[in-house]
Amino acid sequence: MAGLSERKQRILALIIESYISTGEPVGSKTLSATMGNSVSSATIRNDMADLVELGFLMQPHTSAGRIPSQSGYRYYVDNLMAKYELGTDEQERIKTWLQSYSGEPDQLLEKAGSILSELTNCVAISSSPSDSEATIKRVELVPLSSKTAMVVLLASSGILKSMVVRTDSEITVEVAEVFYNIMQSYFLGNSVADIDIAFIQTLVASLGDKVFVMSPLLCGVADLCTSVKSTDLHFNGQSNILNHPELSIDAFELMDFLHREAPTKALLSSHKKPLTVAIGEENAFKELRNTSTIFSKYSVGDKDSGSIGIIGPTRLDYARLIPSIKYLAGVIGTLLTETLE
């Protein structure tokens, strides 16, 4: 990998940085000038030709300058790019923006996403905290009317979910008692992953005439367990897709892809490293072949919990954005952890 001479590295970095900021192909003459004419344009042309040979640069056509290829970006991100540190002022700005957060994780992510999309001019996507290994910490039944009640579930991961349940017969004090007993014996302390419809069905079978009241309630609890495992997505700045000519060519395809949600969820939960940068074809989904994605996990407590990041053109200011996203994910993790008593 280190087969590149000092000068070629410098040339590659300068081309990428110039192209990132202007979007225009870079020619040998211009480049020679920005390097203070320390090397002639002819020399640079030779080096450029080699870099094309190596696959780091491309030319849109013979008489245009060079633009980075996807592996060019990759080499840049891995080897050349300055490891930028966020200025303390920018850190402060992000922190204070997020500080005003009320306790609802979704609200925090919505805000973080909106900051991120404005900061990056890209589509920001985040997934709400989820934890399939969570156990059931607490279940409450809040009667609302004679035949409706709210079921509240608190998971060990701090995730709280609730829903309204309707039953066909009255929810008496006795019913509530039976409900709490069932919770105590079969639910509390168990993993949310173990509670599914099959489990509920075997359970319900032994309830005799209470079946019709209890069944909806227990199904409700099962639904909540499912939703603790699953992640919700937040999108921000979708209109930014149209800001980037590279993306707006098949903007429809891309937006459609994002809104299908299932693959997007997979995208957010699939990446293994704390921070993943996927450039162009490196993305698992073919709809993203023209994009770069940067996603960072955030942790609640000491467990990875969700992700936040961006989808943008391959022409991204990686050096600036990667630290920003990393920092943002850190703040989110801290804030969510604080809430978890």
Add this chain to the structure above:
Amino acid sequence: MAGLSERKQRILALIIESYISTGEPVGSKTLSATMGNSVSSATIRNDMADLVELGFLMQPHTSAGRIPSQSGYRYYVDNLMAKYELGTDEQERIKTWLQSYSGEPDQLLEKAGSILSELTNCVAISSSPSDSEATIKRVELVPLSSKTAMVVLLASSGILKSMVVRTDSEITVEVAEVFYNIMQSYFLGNSVADIDIAFIQTLVASLGDKVFVMSPLLCGVADLCTSVKSTDLHFNGQSNILNHPELSIDAFELMDFLHREAPTKALLSSHKKPLTVAIGEENAFKELRNTSTIFSKYSVGDKDSGSIGIIGPTRLDYARLIPSIKYLAGVIGTLLTETLE
């Protein structure tokens, strides 16, 4: 308004319908053919010229056919368009799609919006039920841990909201008792509109040393009252903006407008009639001047509660879409009312 001869009306209707389905300007010769050559193209040309004079038609340029103007569409919607009735099969399809709804209004609207956007190829927008005249029917405090609790508020309109509240000191049984007493005396039965921060502050002042525990709890209740009054928006099929050339020209502006939410909320709640069709410039917001909007209110119980509808190009199949949206809003209202015991 009836100044149009039978034939001119027919010509106008045919031009509009042809343009709606093909998007191409309509010429006199083609039109004469579709009318079975019962009138010659020259005659149609004369009538067309009159219709341009009257402002119902436009020509993109001299040598092109005619396209409907905004007032042409308006005349069509008001006078010419066949009052289409939804086929029972389509009605059934919509109903069964929505039937599988669990009891959460947001989920229902999300589903309805996705149906609508697919049905219309437009952006579907809906607002969740809200009622600023609602009164507080019930408030519950669900302790979660020593210092956190969930506050649940049920409004007379059937809207249920909840949130998690953190306090600095322990939420004891005694605290809960005080809380319920305060609810009983100052909150239950009152209008959600009356509960605001100022009210909470005067109330809190008289609480002595309980201030620090109660204040967050009461503020939570006030927040919930606010959220009962306010509406949430649901968007579906946003990528459809890019399906319509007329819209995609300033797609960015439009998407940006929609995501600003405040004006969009105003749009959804401002229309007075049960079903409103606004064509082009008829829209209150300048960002919508190139669009047509069709929105229908739905009622929960016997009160108008929220709206659902679409934003699309002015070239919309009004005859088909208006009944669909009307029907969909009806089903939503019915389903939501059923849930309200």
Add this chain to the structure above:
DNA sequence: CGTTAGCACTTAAAGCATCTGAGTGCTAAC
């Protein structure tokens, strides 16, 4: 009188040739 045929006129869009300029690759000299 309304309707129709005929024809000259208009115009956007497509096709085509030309020109321009940025940038290259190669060769030969340093």
Add this chain to the structure above:
DNA sequence: GTTAGCACTCAGATGCTTTAAGTGCTAACG
């Protein structure tokens, strides 16, 4: 290994012509 010099390439801009769709107007028709 580096550089100057120069012929070459090609996208994009410019301007011209052609094409085809559709019009408006006039004069004739029933």
